[in-house]
Amino acid sequence: MPDDMKMDADWLVFHPNPKKPDFKLPAGAVDAHCHVFGPAGEFPFAPERKYTPCDAGKDKLYELRDYLGFARNVIVQATCHGKDNRAMVDACRTAGDLARGIASVGPDITEAEIAQMDAAGVRGVRFNFVKRLVDATPKEVFLSIAEKIAKFDWHIVVYFEAADLEELVPFLNQLPTTIVVDHMGRPDVAKGVDHPDFQRFIKLMEDNPRVWSKVTCPERLSVEGEPDYSDVIPFCRTIVEKFPDRVLWGTDWPHPNMKTHMPDDGNLVDFIPKIAPTAELQQQLLVDNPMRLYWAK
Numbered sequence: 001m002p003d004d005m006k007m008d009a010d011w012l013v014f015h016p017n018p019k020k021p022d023f024k025l026p027a028g029a030v031d032a033h034c035h036v037f038g039p040a041g042e043f044p045f046a047p048e049r050k051y052t053p054c055d056a057g058k059d060k061l062y063e064l065r066d067y068l069g070f071a072r073n074v075i076v077q078a079t080c081h082g083k084d085n086r087a088m089v090d091a092c093r094t095a096g097d098l099a100r101g102i103a104s105v106g107p108d109i110t111e112a113e114i115a116q117m118d119a120a121g122v123r124g125v126r127f128n129f130v131k132r133l134v135d136a137t138p139k140e141v142f143l144s145i146a147e148k149i150a151k152f153d154w155h156i157v158v159y160f161e162a163a164d165l166e167e168l169v170p171f172l173n174q175l176p177t178t179i180v181v182d183h184m185g186r187p188d189v190a191k192g193v194d195h196p197d198f199q200r201f202i203k204l205m206e207d208n209p210r211v212w213s214k215v216t217c218p219e220r221l222s223v224e225g226e227p228d229y230s231d232v233i234p235f236c237r238t239i240v241e242k243f244p245d246r247v248l249w250g251t252d253w254p255h256p257n258m259k260t261h262m263p264d265d266g267n268l269v270d271f272i273p274k275i276a277p278t279a280e281l282q283q284q285l286l287v288d289n290p291m292r293l294y295w296a297k
């Protein structure tokens with residue numbers, strides 16, 4: 001492996017032996033937010049990346065899927081691979097109908113390339129506004145991509161920080177497709193659910209029925225920390241109960257850029273019944289919603 005593909009010195013590697021979850025996932029549950037990294041020897045990381053992770057390839061991901069009791073995965077293009085979607089597409093092809101993908105593309109993407117990715121299981125693109133992860137892309141560029149992918153019935157996944165939402169609302173409302181927000185728009189949980197920043201996100205979902213949310217990443221958002229991540233529960237639960245047909249859940253494996261600790265993925269699965277307390281909500285969150293959005297065709 002070339003020297004510049006060596007993982008960052010402070011990189012935390014995914015948990016080597018997670019616990020078996022106590023919570024039994026419903027049949028057909030989807031891990032709707034996870035990534036693959038490399039392996040770098042086969043799928044090199046992008047020159048413009050902001051971090052160099054450990055290898056975390058498709059075999060490890062599918063081992064974890066089976067171990068935790070998930071049936072399917074939605075693999076979101078990680079920023080360390082830039083707009084080179086080969087690792088994600090290869091992982092989707094390997095899983096056949098059991099995986100779908102979200103790509104990162106530039107404005108030069110052609111309809112033929114979109115069609116090819118569509119055939120492999122890709123169902124959307126990710127627009128990233130998190131400054132520590134990517135260089136900024138002009139909104140006109142994102143809008144031109146949105147127009148192209150809308151023809152394929154794809155949707156748009158957006159990742160931003162809570163403080164940036166106010167500025168982004170008009171842009172989000174301009175997007176022509178379903179919009180899936182990563183990690184609830186990253187609320188500052190120390191501020192509480194009543195803070196205007198989180199209420200702005202709730203209002204966005206109330207005003208725009210095309211907006212969905214991933215109720216993911218307690219390990220990233222929690223100030224209190226593991227194992228309970230209790231301070232994140234009210235945020236997830238508010239969204240799940242208000243918008244039960246527009247929420248998704250995922251592990252976020254292999255947990256890029258965690259600095260405080262590496263979560264136990266089995267423990268993350270045990271978080272689910274705390275945010276979706278009834279069997280009906282769990283069925284929507286883990287099966288019905290992701291199947292409707294990702295497996296309609």
Ligand SMILES: O=C(O)c1cc(C(=O)O)oc(=O)c1
Pocket residue numbers: 077078079080133182220252256257
């Ligand atoms: O918060 C993060 O660092 C992070 C990074 C990435 C990525 O690099 O793609 O994806 C995520 O979902 C979260």
